[in-house]
Amino acid sequence: MIEKHNNYSINLDVQFEEFLKLYQDLNEEREGSAKENMIEEELAFMI
Numbered sequence: 790m791i792e793k794h795n796n797y798s799i800n801l802d803v804q805f806e807e808f809l810k811l812y813q814d815l816n817e818e819r820e821g822s823a824k825e826n827m828i829e830e831e832l833a834f835m836i
Contacts (some may be wrong), residue, residue: 793799799807
């Protein structure tokens with residue numbers, strides 16, 4: 790995503806949509822870990 794931005798090969802609308810998708814994915818991971826009572830060190834092995 791950053792490389793596309795730096796190369797001017799992506800418009801802001803598309804980049805914003807990609808950012809939102811990334812944010813949602815990361816949020817789902819965080820919520821899933823909370824449900825499983827995992828700590829950050831344990832999550833590091835999952836990613």
